[in-house]
Amino acid sequence: MKKSVFLGTLAAAGLMAGFASAGTLDDVQARDALKCGVSTGLAGFAAPDANGRWEGFDVAVCRAVAAAVLGDPEKVEFVPLTSKVRFTALASGEVDMLSRVTTWTFSRDVDLKFTFTGVNYYDGQGFMVRKDLGVASATELDGATVCITTGTTTELNLADYFRSNGMEYEPVPIETNAEAQQQYLSGACDVFTTDSSALAATRATFENPGEHMVLPEIISKEPLGPLVRQGDDQWADIVRWTLNAMITAEELGVTSANLDEMAAGSDNPEINRLLGTEGTLGEMLGLDNDWAKRIIASVGNYGEAFEANIGESTPIGLSRGLNALWKQGGLQYSPPFR
Amino acid sequence: MAMADQNASGSFRLSMLIYDSRYRSMTIQVIVLIMVVLGVVWLVDNLLSNLSALDKDPNFGFLWETSGYDINQRLIEYSSQSTHFRAAEVGLLNTLLVAVVGCFFATLLGVSIGVMRLSKNWIVSRLMTVYIETFRNVPVLLWIVFAMAIFIEVFPQPKAFRGDNATAHMIGDAVAFTNRGIYIPRLEFHEGSSFVVYTLIASIIGIFLFGKWAKAHQEATGQILPTFWIKLGILIIPALVVFFVMGKPIQMFYPELKGFNFKGGLHLRNSLIALTLALVIYTSAFIAEAVRAGIMAISKGQTEAALALGLRPKRVMSLVVLPQALRVIVPPLISQYLNLTKNSSLAIAVGYMDITGTLGGITLNQTGRELECILLLMIIYLTISLSISMVMNIYNNSVKLKER
Incomplete structure (x- = not known):
């Protein structure tokens, strides 16, 4: 008897545990x-x-x-x-x-x-490179190593852009903007790509922002x-x-x-x-x-x-x-x- | 009817389920089982109702949609036009690569260090103690990130190799250490190369047969052959002869600086090296301790008896101590292999695209299928771990104490 009461309570608890959320x-x-x-x-x-x-x-x-x-x-x-x-x-x-x-x-x-x-x-996606890399346009980036934040639209745009322009690249996936800066500044990647506003913001935090430039191409719409x-x-x-x-x-x-x-x-x-x-x-x-x-x-x-x-x-x-x-x-x- | 039953001796009454010690433990077990099942049902039901409240139903169809993203290290054909399933396969192979290479080197390093820690040479044993205590007491994630940071900051950029006054140089025009990874020559197989490969396979079979024969020979005559050098000869000489006879069908392809990066060679990315290196040094410290424990478990009498028989210290180790120690070493070794494989999921910290990075990272994020991706990941890791366990248990059975 006690057992069945207990089981009944358990079953009722199971039923009640629905999705309860106020606004x-x-x-x-x-x-x-x-x-x-x-x-x-x-x-x-x-x-x-x-x-x-x-x-x-x-x-x-x-x-x-x-x-x-x-x-x-x-x-x-x-x-x-x-x-x-x-x-x-x-x-x-x-x-x-x-x-x-x-x-x-x-x-x-x-x-x-x-x-x-x-x-x-x-916003729109852009590319940032060092000025001494001697690149003036994103179309010259064939074979470059590109730092890219994973889990973003920019990752997909990048794949589309290089494929439609018949270029190859080596993606270096990174998690945060700080990691991207570390890799980019040490030259582990040639290019850092993300929304151009974020590029400008990142560049502003560099020791020598003048050594870096954002390429003229904007390859996507990023509202x-x-x-x-x-x-x-x-x-x-x-x-x-x-x-x-x-x-x-x-x-x-x-x-x-x-x-x-x-x-x-x-x-x-x-x-x-x-x-x-x-x-x-x-x-x-x-x-x-x-x-x-x-x-x-x-x-x-x-x-x-x-x-x-x-x-x-x-x-x-x-x-x-x-x-x-x-x-x-x-x-x-x-x-x-x- | 119930009244009638009560009078019959040994008849079953419901209260006996609790008061009769013959049935009590069974009753309790049944109740616990029902509670566990109900608990699981409740959890699953809760999950499903929450998912439907979010308007998400479990569906694995996304696996066959175009992935749309690129992966740098691909062991099989893959492009951004491939499916998410293919991306998961690429990631799985990358995981297995790290796991296999990692386990192999961790064992080599771990066994050597474990043996050296027991060395009578004071400086060697102290150094090994320091090694073990340093590497196993710092979280492996820190080692991974640390190794990566060293690779990025210490090695030169590819452009440092360029020009007449280059600040960095390739080693023997074949190997380049850069902060994007190590570029080494790649082997290219031309027509006729299959003969060389077949010869090599035949040589390996030959080595195996020779080893058996040498053992039988030793047991029959007591003569010990220099097996190592003979085996090395069997491995190299026939393959080398065939290689030249066929007109050098296998060629080295050297990496060359072209454009932004080295091209043509094999690119060992620094994410791969940093991850593998960190996992190897970390896990080897644990393996070394397992090896030490195994060796110390063999009573000193065994060593003394072997020495009294006139065996040299090296042979005492390889013929008497190690075979007995293995049965103590292997079970913890299995756990270390499993740990290494599971720790490889920390790969994303250095941007290595393993299964957690592809299926559990980009695919999960781009499709928003958290539940399905994580479920798949768990099944995959479980399968890998159980497979390693199974193989190692077979090995364990072959080395364990045989009681006759």
């Missing part, structure tokens, strides 16, 4: 911390500074989401992930979102069951953006519109400097809707109406975040290029706040 927003709020997957260290995009505080363009997106959801940009738990483990970490719920220079591709969106929530950097697990539309909306709020703020001229003035109310109804003095957009997201104000107060608008982390005044020195607002001939374009 990601509830999880984050209950935890009072956002777990954000970032690079293991890529200057300008995500790297800890001298005090161990994470800084960078990707980090700004994490902080913006934390500011919107938790009201504090410091309530982020940064989880450094290699290219290889990032998707497993997101799919298994180890992180709430990835903001980790990740390319939006069909198979990742559809087959790997993720939702990309926008593009915070339009980099934050992503979340598929199936939690509310959470995806929050991350998507956080980025859109940053872009729209730049478009409307709302900066961290003039935020208070703008938030007092303006003649432009879109600014009012964005900053919550008009309408209830924040509540529709499941947040409060000051959400976008907190984003801009903490990380600034898109342009400010760009300039502070990777812009021309920083050692990385990337120009806006494709990432200028649509009004300035770039691709950054946010749907309207309405």
Whole structure:
């Protein structure tokens, strides 16, 4: 009798152990911390500074989401992930979102069951070589040894590029950007290839950046953006519109400097809707109406975040290029706040 | 009916399952078994329901899709147009290469060091103690990374070999040590080379037969032949004669600096060398200890008796001590082979594309099939390990104490 009761309990326990998960927003709020997957260290995009505080363009997106959801940009738990483990970490719920220079591709969106929530950097794959190698174009790289981060789209692009140009190469697979630097700087590989923004960031950390050059060829489209697990539309909306709020703020001229003035109310109804003095957009997201104000107060608008982390005044020195607002001939374009 | 049964002596009642010592242990075992099975069922069910919640169902179809990535070290034909399955095969062969080469050299090194540690020469035995304690007490991953760092930082770049005032030179125009690996001459087989190979195989069979004959001869007459030199002669001379008779059908192909890299020779990548080297020195330290334990397990009386019979110390070791020591040495040796093979999965630390790097690395990442890839990997490593175990157990049975 006792035995059967025990077995019954066991069976019931087995049945109950289903997949129980509340929405990601509830999880984050209950935890009072956002777990954000970032690079293991890529200057300008995500790297800890001298005090161990994470800084960078990707980090700004994490902080913006934390500011919107938790009201504090410091309530982020940064989880450094290699290219290889990032998707497993997101799919298994180890992180709430990835903001980790990740390319939006069909198979990742559809087959790997993720939702990309926008593009915070339009990039393309490039090649970096030493100037004294005497190479002026990627088409002269036949037979070269190429350092390549494994588990990335660049790995596939590289194979395609060399095959379609009838060239051979020797791939040297590496896990992190730091390993790539070690191999590249010691001359164990002739070429380092990755997204050209990351090349610029890596080159900026070299002792003598002038000895290295990025070849003119851009061999792929790499729209980099934050992503979340598929199936939690509310959470995806929050991350998507956080980025859109940053872009729209730049478009409307709302900066961290003039935020208070703008938030007092303006003649432009879109600014009012964005900053919550008009309408209830924040509540529709499941947040409060000051959400976008907190984003801009903490990380600034898109342009400010760009300039502070990777812009021309920083050692990385990337120009806006494709990432200028649509009004300035770039691709950054946010749907309207309405 | 139950009432009637109770009266019959020796009849079975349900309570006897617990109170009767004849059945109790059986009952407990059955309960434990049911619990284990239920536990497994629960885990699998949990896994499947979690996977379906993520909209992922186990499916191995991805293995036949185009891989799209390149692998540097390929023992079989492979390109980025091959399938993921083919990539896994390439990785598996790379794993086996490291495992086989590693086990071979680890045994050689381990046995020599183990024997030398017991040497009466103070400096030799102390040095070997230092070797063993250094290498087996630092994690093997550190050795692998350390070896790789040395290769990358110490050896010159290929471009250092270029020009009139080159700072680095090839050894005998045949071998080049670079920080991308070691380039050695490659053998090229032309027409007629098969005869040389056949001769070599025939010589090896000859050596085996000669060894048997020499042993029988020694047992019959007591005469000891210089077998080593005769065997060496049998191995080399006929093959050399055929080689020249056929007009040198096997040629050396020397590496040459062309473009960015050396071409034409055999490229031993530094990832392969660093990984193998680190695994060999690490595992050999453990094997040395196993060998020492085995030798020390043989009582001193055996050695003394052999010496009293007039055997030389070398022969005492090879004829009396080692054959008896082997039965102590072989079981831990099996574990060390298994350890080496499994440790080779640390290859990704230096970018060596073994099965963990291809199937468990790039394929897993590009297809997002974590469960399937890891499951396959576990099955593959299990199969390799069990095969090694099986072969070594057969060997163990052949050397173990035969009780007559």
